[in-house]
Amino acid sequence: MAVLTLALKTLRHRKAAFAGAFVTLLCAAALVTACGMLLETGLRGRVAPERYAGAPVLVAGDQYVHRTIHKSSGKTKHKAKPIAERAWIPASLTQRLRRTPGVREVVAEVTFPVGTKNGQAQGHGWDSAALTPFTLAVGRAPKAADEVVVDAGSGARVGTRFDVLTPVGPAAYRVAGVTRQALPSQDTLFFAPAEARRLAGRPGRVSAIGVFPTPGGRPDVAAALRGTGALQYTGDDRGAVEFLDAEQARVKLVSLGGALGGTSLLVAILVVAGTFALSIQQRQREIALLRAVAATPKQMRRLLGGEALVTAVVAGLAGSAAGIGLGFWLRSRFVALGAVPEHLRLVVSPFPAFAALLATVLAAWVAARISSRRAARVRPVEALGEAALPTARLPWPRLVAGLLATAAGVVLTLVLSTLSTEAASSPVTMLTALVWTVAVSLLGPLLARAAVALLALPLRASRVGGYLAAANLRVASRRLASVITPLCLLVAMACTILFVQTTMGHAAQREIAAGSRADYVLGPRVPGSAARSLREQPGVEAVTEVLHTSVRVGLTKYGAQAVTVEGLTRTTDLGVVAGSLRDLGTHSMAVSENAAGRLGVSVGDTVRLTLGDGTPATLNVAALYTRGLGYGDLTLSHALVAPHVDNPMGTLYVAAPRLTRAELSALVRAVPSATVMDRAEAVTASAPDAEVNYVAMGLIIAFTAIAVINTLGMSTSDRSRELALLRLVGTTRRQVLRVLRLEAFAALAVATVLGTGIALVTLTAFATGMTGSPTPYIPPLTYLGVLAPTAALALAATALPARLALRRHPAEVIGARQ
Incomplete structure (x- = not known):
């Protein structure tokens, strides 16, 4: 106490x-x-559920891939990973559920994307309106195939024309009714039940089934679903399905x-x-x-x-x-x-x-x-004695710890250079940079003395200020090391965070640019009917439909693209090194060399995978290609994937050298979501969006910047007595500030070299594993954008406390410190 x-x-x-x-x-x-x-x-x-809020019990597909792992100890472990698309279930389950004791009503529904002038909406059949429940404010339910009911937020009126973009193509419907309700986060359209099932394109399957028990009834829904692969959801779990x-x-x-x-x-x-x-x-x-x-x-x-x-x-x-x-x-x-x-x-x-x-x-x-x-x-x-003149000797425990941290940095760098998946390399990348920074921090006094020896000559050339700065740095190497560490950490972390993204983005764009043969790219949501229509137009040599999804091999997730094979080589060059894309079909696929190495497969081998909606598939490897960063780890047949994604409207790669952009735009004017880009624009637009990572990791950079300000401010404020003594022996305020600026520049130079070196070592290992090339992509202007704020912070954090200290009379400062 x-x-x-x-x-x-x-x-x-x-x-x-x-x-x-x-x-x-x-x-x-x-x-x-x-x-x-x-x-x-x-x-x-x-x-919380919105669309399914009115259904006490919801039956839907299992949104996870499950695996049971048997360990050598005899124990088993169950693992599950989410799938990318909605898992649909057989429509025949509605009859089984209706026969379940205690069930009053069963309502099945289909869900599919619809484009409107207000943006994206969800389409359903009117027979599933009770799941919310939706009721009509005006009009009537849709009966004919060309009728639609819109929600209260659409702004449409009964009897007016309503243009939509559906998975089967653009179409115009007549508004038959307007609902009294509108959901908070989704626009809703209701079609005639038969039309809704046609637009959904999943014959014999439904996206969900709502179960309404009898008053006081407790139906055993789980027993009714046993062996079907479907699951029951209640409470907020319904929102997870929605x-x-x-x-x-x-x-x-x-x-x-x-x-x-x-x-x-x-x-x-x-x-x-x-x-x-x-x-x-x-x-x-x-x-x-x-x-x-x-x-x-x-x-x-x-x-x-x-x-x-x-x-x-x-x-x-x-x-x-x-x-x-x-x-x-x-x-x-x-x-x-x-x-x-x-x-x-x-x-x-x-x-x-x-x-x-x-x-x-x-x-x-x-x-x-x-x-x-x-x-x-x-x-x-x-x-x-040490308080009067600090020792320059580095304690042996700190020296040993510094050497161990250096060894750990070497090991992590070597490990990082072998990692070829972003999920594995991302945490190791940041850890590698941090461990190298720890090594610099522990060995800081030794590095500071070596740096001072190199900087002494140019500093002394600057007459009084440089001579004093060199002397101060030589005597106070431990203080210099304390200042260098946060500056080094700031440069290393900022460069690593920024240039990991630019390295991956540049490598992917380079592969896309090398593999792009299409004259135009149409997207982002174009129905297959537009592709079929374009193929019949004069001047169009080839149209490739492309969908992007992800699949799982075991529990491992792989990015995949689905393409139409006809005319593929005219629009895209994947860099095939083995096999042929002509063999790509509903029972085969192409694999990037990187993914093939991880899977241990080659041409002719068989791979068992799970499609985006949980459907299992066994495919033969038809080809291996090199441009996996730009085009995905796996390339599948469009005919295989389209029935198993939530939105089958994708991107079109068009080879039409004799058509202008205006002429091509006129051919697809009926598709409002079809933006026409030329080859260069398409390559630029393919750059990955890393803003989320920048926001998240930017907080760490901001935290490190605050640490830089604290450290430099503490270091300068503690030198008030030293600055007062300099003033008493005749040094002017300008000379004192010049000495401090030169010291700050020296610390900044050392920290920049060390921080950049840490980032380069880390980024080189990262690039080697992820792109196959040891050269990271570092835009010069972005690098200067890191150094300029760092230098400004260092100078400001040094100058402001110094100016405050120099405002006081030297004798007053020395008397206060006695």
């Missing part, structure tokens, strides 16, 4: 010294809380929140350790005096640990509260970018805040104990 009281008094009289540690811990707690909220939303988030994008977003949030939270915590530990190390380094005179008046090493460790705990608890509580707001902001950005649907609400509970507080306190305590270990053990006479 006495030590804690002393710690509180120390904090009260050294507010400025602990401000940097407080801000760092507060930001760390906020970041970890926000990441924890994303992770918890991915694990426990629920979506909004498949929400379920897919939950999976993304689990991986994103976990990766971002883990990276944030590692960065926080590194930054907090550096901040406490600098704080203790600045207090060596105070620690020396305490040791000289008989304070034991144990008491010193408890004192410093107590200060860290008090600071961490206060900062952790404030940061956890701020993190809740940050979590809501992150969700709003992800919703705006389309990564998270609006109806997936953020889960708010005390667990992320509590975990962030615990992690912050633990990180601060460990950082303080490690940083104070040597200061507490040094003997009193040595402590007073």
